[in-house]
Amino acid sequence: MAAIEMKNIVKRYGDGFPAVNDISIDVADGEFLILVGPSGCGKSTLLRMIVGLEDITDGDMMIGGKRVNDLAPRDRNLAMVFQNYALYPHLTVYENIAFPLRLAGASDSEVDEKVREASKTLDLDEHLDRKPGNLSGGQRQRVAMGRAIVREAEAFLFDEPLSNLDAKLRGQMRTEISRLQKRLGITTVYVTHDQTEAMTLGDRVAVLKRGILQQLASPRELYENPANLFVAGFIGSPPMNFVPAKVDGDYVELPFGKVRMPSDKIATAQGKGLLIAGIRPEHFEDASVVDSDKLTDETTFDAQVDVVEWLGNEAYAYVPFEAPPEVQEQLTQLEKDLDGESMRTQLVISLDGASRISEGDTATIWVDARKIHLFDPATGDNLTLDAEHAGIVPGAEAAARAEEVGKEQDAVQS
Numbered sequence: 001m002a003a004i005e006m007k008n009i010v011k012r013y014g015d016g017f018p019a020v021n022d023i024s025i026d027v028a029d030g031e032f033l034i035l036v037g038p039s040g041c042g043k044s045t046l047l048r049m050i051v052g053l054e055d056i057t058d059g060d061m062m063i064g065g066k067r068v069n070d071l072a073p074r075d076r077n078l079a080m081v082f083q084n085y086a087l088y089p090h091l092t093v094y095e096n097i098a099f100p101l102r103l104a105g106a107s108d109s110e111v112d113e114k115v116r117e118a119s120k121t122l123d124l125d126e127h128l129d130r131k132p133g134n135l136s137g138g139q140r141q142r143v144a145m146g147r148a149i150v151r152e153a154e155a156f157l158f159d160e161p162l163s164n165l166d167a168k169l170r171g172q173m174r175t176e177i178s179r180l181q182k183r184l185g186i187t188t189v190y191v192t193h194d195q196t197e198a199m200t201l202g203d204r205v206a207v208l209k210r211g212i213l214q215q216l217a218s219p220r221e222l223y224e225n226p227a228n229l230f231v232a233g234f235i236g237s238p239p240m241n242f243v244p245a246k247v248d249g250d251y252v253e254l255p256f257g258k259v260r261m262p263s264d265k266i267a268t269a270q271g272k273g274l275l276i277a278g279i280r281p282e283h284f285e286d287a288s289v290v291d292s293d294k295l296t297d298e299t300t301f302d303a304q305v306d307v308v309e310w311l312g313n314e315a316y317a318y319v320p321f322e323a324p325p326e327v328q329e330q331l332t333q334l335e336k337d338l339d340g341e342s343m344r345t346q347l348v349i350s351l352d353g354a355s356r357i358s359e360g361d362t363a364t365i366w367v368d369a370r371k372i373h374l375f376d377p378a379t380g381d382n383l384t385l386d387a388e389h390a391g392i393v394p395g396a397e398a399a400a401r402a403e404e405v406g407k408e409q410d411a412v413q414s
C-alpha cells in the first residue's frame with residue numbers, strides 16, 4: 001500500500017484542451033478519496049493518469065514517494081476496477097481470481113493460499129467453482145475485486161464501478177465496497193458523478209469543475225462549508241436553495257422577509273450589495289412545530305406555499321419567488337455548470353412529517369439563520385465560509401481560471 005501525491009498535474013489533449021488543469025491532491029496511505037464532478041470535468045482523465053493509461057502533460061505523479069510519470073501501467077502495481085469488470089466467462093470464479101498469479105508464474109500452493117484468503121474476505125467461498133455468467137452483478141464485482149486483492153496492489157482505482165447497476169444493488173455494493181476498503185485498509189481513489197456515493201464512501205472528496213479542483217474536504221465539511229456556489233449546488237439532495245439577498249446590519253433581506261443572522265457570520269458580507277443566500281431545504285421548518293425558544297430571535301417569515309409533497313416522515317413544500325436579473329443570470333449559469341436538474345426560482349422546504357401546512361396556505365416558516373450561507377454573485381465565493389472547517393480550498397485564483405477555461409470552451413464551440 002502507498003500514498004499517492006498529485007503535484008500540479010496538467011493534461012492537455014491533442015487539441016490543446018486542458019482536461020485537467022493544475023490539480024494537486026495528496027491521498028494518504030489507506031485513505032478513501034473520491035473524485036466527483038459533472039460529466040466532462042476530468043475525473044476519468046485524472047484517474048487514468050494515476051494508473052498510467054494516459055500521458056501526463058505536466059506535473060509530478062508520486063506513488064509511495066516515487067515519481068511514476070514515466071513508468072508503464074504494469075510497473076505501477078495499481079489495481080483498476082472498471083465499470084465492466086472484464087471477467088473470463090469460461091473460467092471459474094477461482095481461476096478468475098487466480099489469473100494474475102498464474103500470469104506471474106506463482107506456485108499452485110501460493111495461488112491456493114491467496115485465492116482462498118481473498119475469497120474469504122469477499123464472501124465468495126461458496127461460489128469458487130461457479131462461472132461468472134451465473135453470478136449476480138454484485139458477486140461479479142467482488143470477483144473483480146478479488147483479482148485486484150491477490151495482486152497485492154499499492155492502491156485500488158475505481159471508475160464509476162456502480163453506474164450500470166440498478167438503484168437497490170448500487171446501494172448494497174456501496175456499503176460493501178466501503179466495508180471492504182476499511183477491512184483491507186488499502187489506498188483507494190474512486191471516481192463518480194453521484195454525490196450520494198461521494199458523500200457516503202469517501203474519507204475525503206475532491207470536487208472538480210472543468211478540470212479544476214474546487215474544494216478537497218471531508219463529506220461533512222463540504223456539506224456544512226461549501227467554498228463556492230458550485231460546490232454548494234453540487235453536494236446535497238434536494239439541492240441547496242439559492243435566493244437573492246441583501247445584508248443590512250445583522251439582518252439579511254430575502255424575497256420572503258428579513259431574517260436576523262449571527263453578527264459574526266454576517267460580518268464578512270457587509271457592504272457587498274446584492275448577494276445570493278444559500279439555504280438547505282432542511283434548514284427551514286414549519287414554525288408551528290419548532291420549539292418556542294428557537295422562534296424568539298426574528299428568524300421566521302410568512303410564505304405562500306404553492307405545492308406540498310407529503311412523504312410520511314417528511315414533506316416538501318414549494319414556494320415560488322422572483323429573482324432580479326443579476327441573480328437570475330448567475331443561477332442559470334450555475335444550473336448549466338451542474339448539468340442542471342432543478343428549477344431554481346422556487347424554494348424547496350423540507351418540513352417535519354407532523355407539519356399541517358397544505359397547498360395554498362400562507363405559512364409561517366422558521367429558518368435556522370446560523371446555517372445560511374451568503375455568496376458573492378460575481379465570483380461565486382462563499383463569503384460566510386468557516387475556512388477552518390472547509391478542508392482545502394484552492395482559492396480565488398483557481399475559480400478565475402475555471403472562468404477563463406469556460407470562455408475558451410465557449411469560443412471553441414461557437
Ligand SMILES: Nc1ncnc2c1ncn2[C@@H]1O[C@H](COP(=O)(O)OP(=O)(O)OP(=O)(O)O)[C@@H](O)[C@H]1O
Pocket residue numbers: 013014015017019037038039040041042043044045046193
Ligand atoms: N481522448 C481525448 N481527446 C480529446 N479530449 C478528450 C479525450 N478524452 C477526454 N477528453 C476531454 O477531456 C475532458 C474530460 O474528460 P473525462 O473523460 O476525464 O471526463 P469525466 O469527468 O470522466 O466525465 P464523465 O463523467 O462523463 O465520465 C472532456 O471535456 C473530454 O471531452
Ligand SMILES: [Mg+2]
Pocket residue numbers: 043044045
Ligand atoms: Mg469518466
